[in-house]
Amino acid sequence: MDLAPYLLLAGLEGLVEASVLMLSALGLSLVFGVMRVVNVAHGEFYMLGAVGGWAIASLVPDHPALGFALALLIAPALVGALAIAADRGILRRIGYDPEATIVATIGLSYIIQQVVLMTFGPDARAVEPPFYLNIRFPWFGYSGYKLFIVAVAAVLVGALWVGLRRSRLGLMMRATQFDRETAQNFGIPVGRVYSGVFAMGAMLAAVAGVLIVPANQAHYLMGHDPLLMSFVVVIVGGLGSIPGTIAAAVLIGLSDGLMSVFFSPTLAKIVSTLLVALVLVFRPQGLFGKAETRA
Amino acid sequence: MIRHNPRLFALCLAVIAAVFGAQFVLAGYPVLALTRILILAVFAMGYNMAMGYAGMLSLGHALFFAAGMYAAGMASRYGAVGLPVAFGIGILGAAAVSLGIGLLALRTRTVSFMIVTLMFAQVGYLLTLQFADVTGGDQGLTLSERGFALGPVAVDMTSGAARYNVAAVVFSVVLLGLYALTQGPVGRLFAAVRENPERTRMLGYDVARIRLAAFVLSGTVAGTSGALYGLTFGFIGSSFAEFRTSIEALLYTLVGGPGTLLGPVLGTALMTVLIDRLGGLTAAYPIVVGALLIALTLWFPKGLLGTIRDRWLPWLK
Known part of the structure; x- marks a missing residue:
């Protein structure tokens, strides 16, 4: 029996998973890096992106491409607005206390999930892909849309990377990350940077959600796994390190596909969760991070 | 101790x-509800040892509750031991699990500690699913052993009154035991580690050991509650x-007042009654929990008794 087609298929599926994971984990990592808080509602922002994408796409029933394009623009913008409201209304008022933020965002995730359940319902909903393209491999055909996800994710991450390194806004974000008080003294509007970063993190998760809906489906509980996996990626990659996050997303996305071939899904989850907890205990800087350099 | x-x-x-007296005025469903409140109050009091007194916010106490519950339940179901022995095994099981997890998790602090405890608890939850043929998994197991002999007296755990009094006895013992611990030198050490670990270390105390002691105490009491819950209700x-179980302990403690002895008891009672009353609106229950978590962190971080302590009654600690 030839193993090549299986490996190719697992590799392709892993690559798609890795790109979505990369977007969602980068959002979490960005928020942690700049604001030093963990957003437990991150998975719900991903879910809101997917559900919002479905709602917007179903407003334009006859033109899947147009509906999808609108969803990709509007759903993340709405999620970003919600994130800004959460930042102004909750996080800022508790002074970004790391423990209180976790408790409050757990509360936020309960509310979002339940409101979506009560409005959107418990069913999974499908969205038509914006285009149908079957890419022929020698052994099987593969959805061109899924490869489009990979391309969009790569472009977005590249843009984010250049933006952080080259733009004035990126400089302000890095300055805030490096030393909040000095940044404030130099006239950087730290409060607005925080709101912006929190919104950007949420929007990255929402974009990932919109992108995945045509390939999977939208469901009110779909935020759980990405939250856990994003945690895994961010911890393995080193909390707050963007290159580490990207490397870890690719590694984990690819290996997750292979793991679930060999183990039962529950056992795979047990092993990966345990390993990640141990990484956090024994190597808190992550596998790719350097030892603590910043205060 | 009293002084x-x-x-x-x-x-x-x-x-x-009041707890023992309540059974003479109440009957039927309220007794059952109060039994649950007493058992869960033990859980919240245990959680409060780590979170309130020693300042270690764990998101994984479901693991210790479940460790006590499964150790006791498995011993009762497969081990052919009486309920009191199974209860003891449950407490020991929770102590062992919290010691193991404490040795690992206490290498981290604050945010990492929260995530690590959450992940270990998730592993425990998944393990109960993975080994469903032994644990019963999602479906659970019913325990057939429903009575024990206390000297000459046969206690029948299918009777509501017996369950209530067993729960009340365990609750009272835990409450008085924790009173003795928290109001004496040990409680002061916990608070010292919470407020200023560097200075505590400078004064010659072993901070890591105090944290571990608080964590194991906390996990063991939580597990006592789990063992009691499983054996009392036979399931x-x-x-x-x-994860929801961990959040419940956190919520009860936050509502009542972290770092106050009776706060978690009050929080458990209020929240359980509130959820009971919301029975018709069960769909809205997570929204209430979520909104409360946010509101408490925003406006009321010290909880009911914590606020009363700070304003009026400084001895309420």
């Missing part, structure tokens, strides 16, 4: 007297190991 804080001691005795299941 450390006589007013709080008197209040604890009053609470215990153990994976749903008790879920």
Whole structure:
């Protein structure tokens, strides 16, 4: 029996998973890096992106491409607005206390999930892909849309990377990350940077959600796994390190596909969760991070 | 022991007297509800040892609750031991699990500690699902052993009154035991580690050991509650190991007042009654929990008794 087609298929599926994971984990990592808080509602922002994408796409029933394009623009913008409201209304008022933020965002995730359940319902909903393209491999055909996800994710991450390194806004974000008080003294509007970063993190998760809906489906509980996996990626990659996050997303996305071939899904989850907890205990800087350099 | 804080001691005795007296005025469903409140209050009091007194916010206490519940339940179901022995095994099981997890998790602090405890608890939950042929998984297991002999007296755990009095006895013992611990030198050490670990270390105390002691105490009391819950109601299941269980302990403690002895008891009672009353609106229950978590962190971080302590009654600690 030839193993090549299986490996190719697992590799392709892993690559798609890795790109979505990369977007969602980068959002979490960005928020942690700049604001030093963990957003437990991150998975719900991903879910809101997917559900919002479905709602917007179903407003334009006859033109899947147009509906999808609108969803990709509007759903993340709405999620970003919600994130800004959460930042102004909750996080800022508790002074970004790391423990209180976790408790409050757990509360936020309960509310979002339940409101979506009560409005959107418990069913999974499908969205038509914006285009149908079957890419022929020698052994099987593969959805061109899924490869489009990979391309969009790569472009977005590249843009984010250049933006952080080259733009004035990126400089302000890095300055805030490096030393909040000095940044404030130099006239950087730290409060607005925080709101912006929190919104950007949420929007990255929402974009990932919109992108995945045509390939999977939208469901009110779909935020759980990405939250856990994003945690895994961010911890393995080193909390707050963007290159580490990207490397870890690719590694984990690819290996997750292979793991679930060999183990039962529950056992795979047990092993990966345990390993990640141990990484956090024994190597808190992550596998790719350097030892603590910043205060 | 009494002289450390006589007013709080008197209040604890009053609470215990009210608990035992309540069965003469209440009957039927309220007794059952109160039984659950007493058992879950033990869980919240245990959680409060780590979170309130020693300042270690764990998101994984479902693991210790479940460890006690499964150790006791499995011993009762497969081990052919009586209920009191199974209860003891449950407590020991929770102590062992919290010691193991404590040695690992306490290498981290604050945010990492929260995530690590959450992940270990998730592993425990998944393990109960993975080994469903032994644990019963999602479906759970019913325990057939429903009575034990206390000297000449046969206690029948299918009777509501017996369950209530067993729960009330365990609750009282835990409450008085924790009173003795928290109001004496040990409680001061916990608070010292919470408020200023560097200075505590400078004064010659082993901070790591104090933290571990608080964590194991906390996990063991939580597990005592889990063991009691399983044996009292004759049922153990994976749903008790879920993340939601950890959040419940956190919520009860936050509502009542972290770092106050009776706060978690009050929080458990209020929240359980509130959820009961919301019975018709069960769909809205997570929204209430979520909104409360946010509101408490925003406006009321010290909880009910914590606020009363700071404003009026400094002995309420």
